[in-house]
Amino acid sequence: MIDSARPLVAGNWKMNGSRAMTRDLLASLGTALDDAGGAPCEIVVCPPAPYLADAARALASIPGIGLGAQDCHGAASGAHTGDVAAEMLADLGCRYAIVGHSERRGDHGEDSATVRAKAAAALAAGLGAIVCVGETRADREAGRAEAVVGEQLDASLPDGANAENCVIAYEPVWAIGTGLTPTPAQIGEIHAAIRARLADGVRILYGGSVKPENAAAILAVADVDGALVGGASLDADAFWSICRSCP
Numbered sequence: 001m002i003d004s005a006r007p008l009v010a011g012n013w014k015m016n017g018s019r020a021m022t023r024d025l026l027a028s029l030g031t032a033l034d035d036a037g038g039a040p041c042e043i044v045v046c047p048p049a050p051y052l053a054d055a056a057r058a059l060a061s062i063p064g065i066g067l068g069a070q071d072c073h074g075a076a077s078g079a080h081t082g083d084v085a086a087e088m089l090a091d092l093g094c095r096y097a098i099v100g101h102s103e104r105r106g107d108h109g110e111d112s113a114t115v116r117a118k119a120a121a122a123l124a125a126g127l128g129a130i131v132c133v134g135e136t137r138a139d140r141e142a143g144r145a146e147a148v149v150g151e152q153l154d155a156s157l158p159d160g161a162n163a164e165n166c167v168i169a170y171e172p173v174w175a176i177g178t179g180l181t182p183t184p185a186q187i188g189e190i191h192a193a194i195r196a197r198l199a200d201g202v203r204i205l206y207g208g209s210v211k212p213e214n215a216a217a218i219l220a221v222a223d224v225d226g227a228l229v230g231g232a233s234l235d236a237d238a239f240w241s242i243c244r245s246c247p
């Protein structure tokens, strides 16, 4: 079950890591959680698909950390070579699947209709969908950030999306992996616009160059209910520090 009452910090490892790194990073996070006497927020790690089974085994003894996948297919099963069905991820013990990340939209030409099918498949399998939206630098410079995000959201959200099965991640494409972030005011504007389009209580994460140094300021912005963390989630200390920055 997803825990919509708490902020969510999700680590998106992208195409990084190894079995050894999975084991070591999760062990370090488990120790930090034990030392702290509990989780400061809902915490989820999203390793690459080949490491999900290892991660699920490691997390069996770390109940404070949930497992997520970075993608799933829009169909329940069938002739889709190389793809992974949401039901398989649920079977492995995943709680979430990220869908519509800008790297998937870009690298694999996924449009919002595809993203919506993936989100619907995640929900049908009992997973929470972390649906990603975000404008490019050109969109922002043209004054179209809010419009683009709104269009993506309307076209990507599956029927029946609610606080118990969906999370939105606002990730400006120009902020991902660049060290650049919008100002708190810019984040607040887009989050408020997203909030106005959603069912009550759906959490809205910010993602894009979240680091220990900027996490507290970002997580304190109104309507920011957590973070989707890429690069900094590959380091246990940095990721834990971001988790601890939740208000």
Ligand code: PGA
Binding pocket: 012, 171, 175, 176, 177, 178, 179, 207, 208, 209, 210, 228, 229, 230, 231, 232
């Ligand atoms: P980043 O990635 O934290 O490395 O910018 C965020 C993301 O793409 O989810």
